[in-house]
Amino acid sequence: MSVLSITDARIWFGSYEALKGISVSVEQGQLVTLLGPSGCGKTTLLKAIAGFIALDAGAITIDGADMTGVPPERRNTAMCFQSYALFPHLSVYENIAFGLRQKGTAKAELESRVRASAAQVSLEAQLQKLPSQLSGGQQQRVALARALAVRPGVILFDEPLSNLDARLRDQVRFEIRQLQKAHGFTAVYVTHDQAEALAMSDLVVVMNAGAIEQAGTPHDVYYRPVNRFVADFVGTANIMPVQVIGEDPTRDVYRVNSPLGELEIQSNEAPISDRIYAMWRPEDATAADHRDGTPNVFEFNVKAQSFLGNLTDLVVSPTGSDVSYRIQILGQTEIADGTRKSFHIDSRKVRFLKERVQ
Amino acid sequence: MAASSRVNRRIWINQLLFAVLLILGAVWLLIPFALAALWSLVDVNHPWAYPAMFPPVLSFTRWTEVWNTTALPQALVNSYTLAPCVAVLALILSLPTAYAFGRLDFPGKSAMQILTLLPLVLPGFVVAIFFSSLLIKLGIYSRFAGILIGHTIMFLPYAIRILSVSFALIRQDLIDAARDMGASPLSVFRTAYLPILRPGLLAAFIIVFIMSIEEFAISYVIGAPDFTTVPTILYSYLGYNFIRPNAAVVSLILVVPNVLLMLLVERFLASSNPASITGKG
């Protein structure tokens, strides 16, 4: 049963269309991430779910009830803000208790629920402190505990980790996901960080310019992007326009002409057109010996490389072309800049996108 | 393009409130001033008496008469000579303190900053009377000097406050860069300090200037009856000698230049909020 249902939502700011008919359905206990670049409408959509912005068309339903005209204070949602938005004049205890006091919860139950929420985020020792006395990570957890305490139908996260430093980000991300799975609460999470989205979500909704490009599991959006935008936004992609010149139906293999040369692509789904985009990920290329004769081996000029510790990131160009591609190999490499090296691209890893070449 | 009914209603309510306030604004600002202007234009020989709705004859004769027969020209000279002296003196005296507040950190700083505001909480007439008694005790009989000192010290908090903000805005990295490239102290001052200070200095000058022109208590107690300023002359027309048209003329002379000057200040303090610093908007 879907807890949150958005149907054909549209929002205009003046003549600017911020949401262009969004439809998403969120099931009980799911963590759905709205992922996209700034200005894509993800925060607008989140605020519409919370009730801070009214839809100009379409509807939002929470637990089966239509939320049109319902202000934020009467919706069964709770939001974790990017800036934490803790009440500076209230202690951690009072911050967490705020929503419960608004509901008129009885004293004994209020106290036990506040303490339980604080325990969930390991902040029992900080209950009497003021927000200004806490670190960034602790403030984030108070914001989370405050939202958890009211037991809302949906918890909304507005880029909660962007104000934390990298180390803390990973840790808090993990904690949020653990809590979400353990308690089974439904969450809508907004971020522009694709790694975050992939790590945390049950469902990733990739948005661009007010519309949904693709909605699917992390696996789906990473390995089966539908178009260039998704391919490029989620992870790094090498995107090429290709022309299908032949196929071998028994082996599900298609032969295509690409900027790299003739290429084999193994796919159990037929490409939607003869002139189409295809993509492969940097980690899908492995160093090879050119004299091998196997298909899908190409020679590249190594233009630059960065040693990232666990990986080496190479910027390469095919011989005779200026177009750059990215290749990543594990560990260190002895390939010097400016030299040529052959790489093999696995035919099963090259994917057709569902986007025709215009 | 769709705009939901909710947005419409919000816009409508705002428009209504806007209209109400505009009407109120007209009543409590425009009409009184229009009346003052009207009164100042009443012809000397055709008084405006009840129950006439409008003055029978409008002319500038009132203005010329006030100018020629009253102490207004002298008051104007006094006020507008006093004010720049006060402003310059206040600026000079406030600079070291403003520098300390704006760029240095020292124990007791916030207490000192609060103490600077003392003149704002002293009742104006108490200061006027007992300062005048101090002047008598010290044998300082020059009224100009007395008012000058009184005004300067009373308005120091404003100058200090504005200049502190200006000093604080000066970027340390610009000072360091200038010194790093071998600039002399004068050069450092010109490149790193002056550009930021200039608007603050101008704003502080104008604010103190305006406050000196408008100040009444000290000017009245120390100045009367020989040394008139524009406010004390206005007061004389409001007290025992209530001549409405004269009062109207002096009112306009008092208000209009100050409004123009304040608009100038707003321009100079464009980045920071001048009103919150000076208490004027």
Next chain:
Amino acid sequence: MNSRRTVHAYLLLIPGLGLILAFTGVVIGMAVSQSFGFLNFSGESAFSTRFWQSATADPQLWRAFWYSARISVISAVLAVALAYPLALWLRKPFPGSTLIGAVLKAPLLVHGLVAAFLFINFISFQGFLNLALVKLGIIARPMRLQNDPYGIGVVFLQVWKQMPFALLILTGAVQAIGEDILNAARDLGAAGLSRFRKIIVPLTLRSLQAALILIFIGAAGDFSFQVVAGPTSINSMAQFMLRAQTSGMDGWNVAAVVAVLLMLLSLFGAMILAGATQFFARVGRA
């Protein structure tokens, strides 16, 4: 080295803050001394409590005292009570909000005496208000509104002049509350009045107190509004003080007593107002 820097800093404070403190100290000192008979202009300087005794026995003084207290508290509370909703309304910019802000703050630019003049002009016997009411047939003859015995004219003038000042202070304070914090409160179930009591008031308390105190002190020491538009049967403290100064041999000394009383009124009145605001804010937050 640190102490050298501190000394250096305090040296810089001398021409500015130092002068202010010296001046303030001297003025208050003179007022207090003269109230006890020192630094006399006429006759001997000797400690005496007779000025205090005679002044405090004068019922006129106490009438003036309580009149000033009453007028200034009412003016301060009214000015702030009007400014608060306006500050909240103007918190988020909307088309026309700058214009309204400017219109509301305009009285700050108008000199007090000018305001007093405009006011009595407006309500005078042949003023705009009376004329309009007569022409509209609401009243038969003009009313005597000037110098009303309750000081309503003075209160009106104080509010007219000071409400923009309160608006300025409160607007700054209200805008300093992050939008997110108010949204978080809404999100957790707090509707309008609840948000006001629990979030806005506690977070703007200091500014509220500052506005109340400054307006109160300014109104307590008022002279001009009182003389031009106030009741003729009663004096404000400043008016009483000036009159006392020019009357009789002990004029300065009596005026000194009144001055000290006025300053005490300002001080204790401010403290009471601050305390009361704190109390009501706490009560409202529960």
